[in-house]
Amino acid sequence: MRGEEGAKAAAGTSDLLADADDGALLSAAARRNRAAFARLVARHYDMVHRVTWRITSGHADTEDIVQDAFLKLWNNPLQVRDSGALRSWLIRVASNLAIDRARRKSPLDIDSLPEPDDDAPSALERTIAEGSANQVDRAIASLPDRQRLALVLIHFEGQSNIQAAAAMEVSVEAIESLLGRARRALKERLKDHWREILEDFGKLGR
Amino acid sequence: MDSRLLKRLSEVVAAYGANPARWPKGERSRLEEAARENPRMLAEAHEIDRVLKLASTPRSSQEGQARFLRAITHEGQAHASNVVSLPSRVLPSPSRAWAWAAAATLAASLAFGIYLGTLDTTDFLFSPDTAANDDPVDLAGLGDVSDYLEDQG
Numbered sequence: 001m002r003g004e005e006g007a008k009a010a011a012g013t014s015d016l017l018a019d020a021d022d023g024a025l026l027s028a029a030a031r032r033n034r035a036a037f038a039r040l041v042a043r044h045y046d047m048v049h050r051v052t053w054r055i056t057s058g059h060a061d062t063e064d065i066v067q068d069a070f071l072k073l074w075n076n077p078l079q080v081r082d083s084g085a086l087r088s089w090l091i092r093v094a095s096n097l098a099i100d101r102a103r104r105k106s107p108l109d110i111d112s113l114p115e116p117d118d119d120a121p122s123a124l125e126r127t128i129a130e131g132s133a134n135q136v137d138r139a140i141a142s143l144p145d146r147q148r149l150a151l152v153l154i155h156f157e158g159q160s161n162i163q164a165a166a167a168m169e170v171s172v173e174a175i176e177s178l179l180g181r182a183r184r185a186l187k188e189r190l191k192d193h194w195r196e197i198l199e200d201f202g203k204l205g206r
Numbered sequence: 207m208d209s210r211l212l213k214r215l216s217e218v219v220a221a222y223g224a225n226p227a228r229w230p231k232g233e234r235s236r237l238e239e240a241a242r243e244n245p246r247m248l249a250e251a252h253e254i255d256r257v258l259k260l261a262s263t264p265r266s267s268q269e270g271q272a273r274f275l276r277a278i279t280h281e282g283q284a285h286a287s288n289v290v291s292l293p294s295r296v297l298p299s300p301s302r303a304w305a306w307a308a309a310a311t312l313a314a315s316l317a318f319g320i321y322l323g324t325l326d327t328t329d330f331l332f333s334p335d336t337a338a339n340d341d342p343v344d345l346a347g348l349g350d351v352s353d354y355l356e357d358q359g
Binding site for chain 1: 221222227228230231250253254255256257259260261262265267270271274275278279
């Protein structure tokens, strides 16, 4: 009987946490409530991982960087003053960690980039996709840090210009400038293979 | 068409690409209208968007997320298991008689000190030889050094 009540209470708590906003979860995490913190991790981990993966071009450090960012949050959840901006805070911390690590280490070995996910239906398509993906990945990896981050947030993450500006602590005008330069630089870096890549895109029927 | 609007369309397309869903919300509808009348302005941005679509997709983070949550949970359990609650130790309170004895000893020491302070001398506290010898050098025995050196020399 007591077990059933405990299970119901736990389920109730879990429901409450699922519905709780980031602010409530941060307050609970500040009181060392691991379930609340786990909820925050479940809510934001994927997004932070995707952004970091793209900033590091899939470097093996990605997982460490994401976990370091969440560990900083766990160690002091109340440092996020505006709970509505937790996503921005996490992106900022993770991207700063990624950029710092990249600067401390030797320049990124673009040839060591991981293979793309194996989701192409045929060997031919996979070869085409890998060839083009590698070239595009290298071009993105060679962009300056802030241009790359702006491109990742707006183009790949679908964030609004206001959200991206908040995450990068710059103005909306600066975001537009970074994006424009990033896209021009991308085309310039790929100009020798531009037509081939577009043909590959056509063959893949994307 | 308003040249400023076209200029703005070209800036927005250069930054955000050809997909209006990425354009700034407040300007979207009027820019979309302008784009419908000038589709060629979007051609280059369309190409760049297509090229970006070929970029690799991040791998799943489920495993790393689970590992991180396990580490956080285990950290808590490890901390909890390291804390051993000991029964609180009750120190025996000193008896009232012992407290009075200690207080009386301290009071007697104080009274004796005051008494000594009222006397002119404290020579009577030392043996007669020591009390009569006021020469600190002799007390240290250094007066014999010259004799010793002569013997050695």
